[in-house]
Amino acid sequence: TKKAIIIGSGIAGLATAIRIRNQGFEVAVYESNMYPGGKLTELDQQGYRFDCGPSLFTMPQFIENLFIESGRSIKDYFQYSKKEVICNYFYEDGTRFTAFADIDKFAKEATSVFDTDMKSIQKYLKKSKSKYDLTSSLFLENSLHKLSTYLTTDTIKAIANLASLDLNKSLHEFNSGVFEDSRLVQFFDRFATYNGSSPYLTPGIMSMIPHLEQGYGTFFPKGGMYSITRSLYQLAIDLGVTFHFETKVDQILVRHKRALGVRIGDLVKESDLVVSNMDIVPTYKKLLPDQKAPKKVLSQNRSSSALIFYWGIRKEFPEMDLHNIFFSKNYKEEFEYIFDKKQVFDDPTVYINISSKNEKADAPDGCENWFVMINVPGNEGQEWDEILRTAKENILKKVSRLLHVDIEPLIETEEILDPRSIESKTQSFQGSLYGSSSNNKYAAFLRHPNFSRKIQNLYFCGGSVHPGGGIPLCLLSGKIVSELVKKDFT
Ligand code: FAD
Numbered sequence: 431t432k433k434a435i436i437i438g439s440g441i442a443g444l445a446t447a448i449r450i451r452n453q454g455f456e457v458a459v460y461e462s463n464m465y466p467g468g469k470l471t472e473l474d475q476q477g478y479r480f481d482c483g484p485s486l487f488t489m490p491q492f493i494e495n496l497f498i499e500s501g502r503s504i505k506d507y508f509q510y511s512k513k514e515v516i517c518n519y520f521y522e523d524g525t526r527f528t529a530f531a532d533i534d535k536f537a538k539e540a541t542s543v544f545d546t547d548m549k550s551i552q553k554y555l556k557k558s559k560s561k562y563d564l565t566s567s568l569f570l571e572n573s574l575h576k577l578s579t580y581l582t583t584d585t586i587k588a589i590a591n592l593a594s595l596d597l598n599k600s601l602h603e604f605n606s607g608v609f610e611d612s613r614l615v616q617f618f619d620r621f622a623t624y625n626g627s628s629p630y631l632t633p634g635i636m637s638m639i640p641h642l643e644q645g646y647g648t649f650f651p652k653g654g655m656y657s658i659t660r661s662l663y664q665l666a667i668d669l670g671v672t673f674h675f676e677t678k679v680d681q682i683l684v685r686h687k688r689a690l691g692v693r694i695g696d697l698v699k700e701s702d703l704v705v706s707n708m709d710i711v712p713t714y715k716k717l718l719p720d721q722k723a724p725k726k727v728l729s730q731n732r733s734s735s736a737l738i739f740y741w742g743i744r745k746e747f748p749e750m751d752l753h754n755i756f757f758s759k760n761y762k763e764e765f766e767y768i769f770d771k772k773q774v775f776d777d778p779t780v781y782i783n784i785s786s787k788n789e790k791a792d793a794p795d796g797c798e799n800w801f802v803m804i805n806v807p808g809n810e811g812q813e814w815d816e817i818l819r820t821a822k823e824n825i826l827k828k829v830s831r832l833l834h835v836d837i838e839p840l841i842e843t844e845e846i847l848d849p850r851s852i853e854s855k856t857q858s859f860q861g862s863l864y865g866s867s868s869n870n871k872y873a874a875f876l877r878h879p880n881f882s883r884k885i886q887n888l889y890f891c892g893g894s895v896h897p898g899g900g901i902p903l904c905l906l907s908g909k910i911v912s913e914l915v916k917k918d919f920t
Contacts, residue, residue: 431456432919435692435699437679437717438707440468440856441901442891444662445908446705447671448496450915457671458701460694462678467659468707468856469863469893470901475843478742478799479792481655482847485783485801486624486753488642489902490649493658496905500669508661509652516648517753520832521613526749529617531647545611554608554618554637559645561595561638570897573910575879596634597871602762604634616761620779623805625898626733626862628765631869642902650752650788658901682706682717682888689888692717703887703919705911710878710894711859721885727878730866732859733899734768734805735849737821741800742793742843747833750798752787756780756832768807769869774817776824778804797842802829808860809849818848864899865892874898880910889914 434450436443439461451457465471469483490510497504512531519527527543530536537551568574596604605618619629621639629636651657667673681693682704691700706713714723758764758779767775783801786793793799802825806817830837849861858865866877878895882888891907893899 432703433458433701434703434705434915435460435701436705436707437682437692437713438462438468438857438892439466439663439673440707440892440904441470441658441662442893442904442908443468443705443707444659444666445496445905446707446889446891446911447666448500448662448669449908449912450705451666451669451671452500453912453916453919455702455915457666458699459666459671459673460677460679460692460699461673461675462857463855464675466663466673466675467656469852469858470655470659472654472656473740473845475740475845476742477794478740478797478843479654479785479789480740480799480801480845481783481785482738482740484655484901485785487649487651487655487658487901489646489905492902492905492909493662495909496662497665500665502665502668507665508657510649511652513648513650513752515751516643517755518749518751519617520754520756521616522757522759522832523613525613527613527617528751529643531644533644536644540614544609544614544617546609546614550608555640555644558638558641561635562641562645565595565635565638569874570903570906571909573880573914574874574896575881575883576914596637599634601629601632601634601636604637605629616757619761620755620757622868623734625868625900626735626805626864627868628769630762630765631769632867632873633871635871636868648753650785652789654785654789654792679708679717681719682713684718684721684885684888687884688886689882703889703915705889705891707890707892709856709858709865709892710890712857713890718885724878724883727876730873730876731769731869732808732862733864733867735808735852735861736803736847736863737774737806737818737849738847739800739802739822739825740843740845740847741802741841743798743800743837744796744840744842745835746796746798747784747835749833750782750784750787752784754782754784756782756828764805768805769867772807772810772812774804774806774821776820777828778806778821778824780804780825780828782829806849808862809853810860814848814850818846859894863893865894868898880907881914887918 434455473480516529622629683690689704764775852861
């Protein structure tokens with residue numbers, strides 16, 4: 431039997447392990463933490479349970495496929511339900527907007543709250559769908575880089591210039607060209623943050639992202655987001671994948687341009703192939719110190735990171751739902767702070783996720799578990815302790831103002847995650863959430879491929895490589911790697 435080694439048990443590492451195991455490989459996963467999941471973990475504190483990382487669940491079919499392909503019934507492992515309300519929005523001028531999943535209901539609500547009409551909304555969402563349909567199979571579901579060996583620079587440029595993809599303007603320019611109401615523009619601009627980018631820099635093609643929410647829907651996993659990790663880990667175990675926790679891989683062993691296995695301290699573990707689920711930057715820096723690194727790819731700007739307060743709140747807020755956004759008054763300045771000044775704006779957009787809205791057991795009776803997050807720059811040695819203190823004050827002021835309730839006295843428990851701890855807990859370079867940012871139109875072509883061009887039998891999965899960050903794309907990276915492995919080994 432051929433042996434495969436996977437470095438890291440993030441969501442992409444788990445998906446890759448499952449798929450390669452299904453091809454008959456003996457699969458061993460080495461994970462430096464005591465637990466699987468990487469960024470997708472959970473936290474228990476004084477009667478409150480929190481999902482630590484991802485909170486928005488889209489494209490459940492990518493998870494479903496893993497169970498189908500493994501010949502298992504998903505119901506035995508994982509259940510989820512569709513959300514009717516996607517997100518509640520609060521603006522500084524007092525506007526409140528509920529984004530419904532049902533498109534007609536969404537458009538009706540939008541026309542009653544914003545200065546717009548049904549037709550404009552429906553047209554925007556239709557265009558969002560067509561952009562997704564046009565590009566998903568080329569950009570997301572395949573190894574773009576195997577393809578791009580056949581694509582010349584001219585062809586890539588031609589694709590980038592297709593007017594219908596809106597690559598030559600920013601998402602904000604695109605949205606401002608469609609809608610006049612600045613509140614609605616801000617609503618559609620926000621989708622840039624789904625891959626950690628700025629709406630003022632990321633290209634207009636990102637207007638396909640609303641289609642993921644409105645077209646495919648948003649979902650909630652029974653038991654919270656952590657059930658995704660738990661169920662994939664259990665599936666991998668049931669299929670016979672072996673896991674080694676608290677085992678940090680120190681080096682990928684290469685001889686004659688071929689990956690031979692890994693080194694863990696003094697131990698050598700041999701294998702026929704190696705997949706790294708570690709962020710691509712430290713993979714080269716730490717695990718492949720003797721190999722020439724692809725400088726251009728690795729020097730891409732990173733996506734944003736996050737500052738998160740996990741608060742146990744001694745009160746219930748009926749005006750909030752699972753996902754809630756409290757918008758900044760000056761969105762442009764907020765993103766300039768994140769991507770130019772590499773600092774934190776004093777009126778940040780605040781995202782509050784409350785899983786106890788769906789999963790009562792996540793908080794004591796009459797209480798709520800608030801996951802309070804703002805987007806911040808990656809860790810470049812800023813004064814995080816001071817930033818944290820100021821950010822907390824600003825967040826409390828803003829949320830208290832918009833909810834008309836003093837929040838601070840209601841906080842029963844507190845935990846904090848910042849770019850430093852995201853980096854140290856998951857090895858993500860600078861603590862970025864989604865690998866490199868999509869702040870330019872060639873970003874899709876500049877992500878690292880899912881294989882090594884120089885070293886045979888070495889593959890890469892996860893949010894820092896093609897096709898990108900976020901659970902759905904990480905799962906797709908696992909699929910692409912398994913397809914490459916299948917081709918290379920049969
Ligand atoms: P990671 O989760 O980065 O895990 C990598 C694993 O590899 C870690 O467990 C690490 O310990 C291990 N590892 C690294 N190096 C080594 C080594 N040398 N030896 C052994 N093990 C090693 N996505 C969404 O879809 N929706 C959201 O709402 C969302 N919100 C987010 C909010 C936050 C706060 C964060 C942090 C992320 C969010 N994301 C969201 C992004 C999403 O979490 C990530 O894209 C995804 O989980 C990354 O998975 P991954 O497979 O790349 O690996």
